[in-house]
Amino acid sequence: MEFRLIDRLQALTAQARDDVRLGIGDDAALLAVPAGQELAVAIDTLVEGVHFPRGTAPADIGWKALAVNLSDLAAMGATPAWALLALTLPAQPADAQQDLVDGLAEGFSQLARMHRVALVGGDTTRGPFALSVAVHGFVPPGQALRRDGARAGDLVFVTGTLGDAAAGLQRLASAADSDEEKRRAGLRARLNRPEPRVAAGLALRGRASACIDVSDGLLADLAHVCTASGVGAEVDAALLPLSSALLGCCDAAEACDFALSGGDDYELCFAVPPARAGEVQADLARLGCGATRIGRIVEGTGVRVRGIDGQWLMPTRTGWDHFPDETARP
Template identity: 55%
Template sequence: MAEFDLIAAIRARAAALADARGDVALGIGDDAALLAPPAGRQLVVATDTLNRGVHFADDAAAGDIGWKSLAVNLSDLAAMGAEPAWCTLSLSLPDGDARARAAFVEGFADGFLELAARHRVALVGGDTTRGPLSVCVTAMGFVEPGWALRRDAAGVGDEIWVTGTLGDAGAALALDGIEGYRDFAVRRIDGADAGAGVDNEADAASAWLYQRLRRPQPRVAAGRALRGLARAGIDVSDGLLADLGHVCVASGVGACLDAAALPSSPALLAACAEDARRALQLGGGDDYELCFTAPARQRDSIARALAAADTPAAVIGRIEAEPGVRVRLADGAMWTPSKRGYQHFG
């Protein structure tokens, strides 16, 4: 399968989503796409690159790579309160057997387009090239002027919220013995260990942790529901402490987190003891949940809005004037983590 055959195969599979939107005047196949942004909206643009051996394992399934490459970008849009619309895809593929390359592209498209269909995202262009396996996606969406959730808008006294549960993806990385996670004491668990019942297949709960790593769910509906209620927002990709730290620096504030309030999945509770669990929740990364701040008076309204968006969430701390991000234990003592998050070149 040569380059233009690859492009044609992807275009054929993506055409229906572009046709269904009505705002794609010209999609894949020309030098550039022609798009029609709606009047009275701001354009929100996010880009992420995923490389083999850094963002996914050498033996990762093609469908999982496709899903995650789009999910991490949709998570960025969600953190801004944006409605996803379009995306572009640049795919670098290694030389090798043509049949294997074609099979990879088919599998990749399965995962990528499955998630795109869920959020009505049209693939409108991109590039294919020969080289080490790498994926770069740019996602675009819309938000009403003045309603974007920004990192620089947190205020002293705001409550700090997080959606979903934390630490699951990091636990999966620890199970795989990934560098930087090997010191976390995480054990493989089956369904019975996690209280799921003896009829479940072996390693059912561990499989759930892996699913959280390989196919994260971007919180798009939650991000949209928070418009006008939350002040600042970010998605938890590199670790809660690191990402909340970005919000604090941008807003000129600090934060204190309540370790006992961090939301845990049943699988994570079964997989590791308290210290390892807390460390993964605070510094594990790859969760792609939303962390946001809001005035305390908005608590009930936020709870109703997120319930309508079918998104669980918890208050885990408060914004303070003192710079830095601190973690308080149940007995009032402050806790110093061994890992605050992931950073390239760190």
């Protein structure tokens, strides 16, 4: 069964690349890193009931498993190339298992084709439903976007809009009229099929002083940039980019909370020296994702948020925590 699954995945995700010397079918893949390029590598695991709700369409899961990893490459300014997939499947009848694998491969391959990503190996096993994807990409030496380059005076930007995915998850099971259901469908699409900002990451090379993708929540992820760079940040809640779908489903305060700490956005948050801000905004607008200035880098530590009324907020949470305090040892 394991080898039939691997064969099925290989057939459904085939992607020809000259730098893949040997792909699926041996003990390891043989890959050629282009001359003059560094290799960027990232890995993420998605677990049913934690990273995607039970009942999510397999094609959406396959898409998201790759998307969250491509988002990490985007945050590094790397061009995607290869992927590995480790798939843990629950015990189920053969027909149901094949339908699940076919759906996963469909979503995975749809996104892989968009970015010319070749699946070059992986593993399958039985257990609680989970997927681990490792991705590899290329970046010229010294040009990778990093978290540790932000400096006081830089402006803070984000691509796209924030809060949609978290709101879509929160309202997944509640009743709604037809108009609100249409808005929620848009929010759920952001949850299930995030768009990795690969082109934006490439455009930011040599321009952004620091960059990170927003996966755990804006406040949490921007705080990582601040810690790595030894600076602080101030965010203006009135400037947060919020979609009409989000504002149509909740009030302004709730929308702000989703945007600040909801997570699962997979947008890029980055710092840019003021002199380069205009050209960056113009280029990202041409790419279709846009870039919104939401604050600035300051001396100090941590992230502060100025509310719409001009007063400093005290957010009750900053983002997703995989290991909350209640599970920690005393």
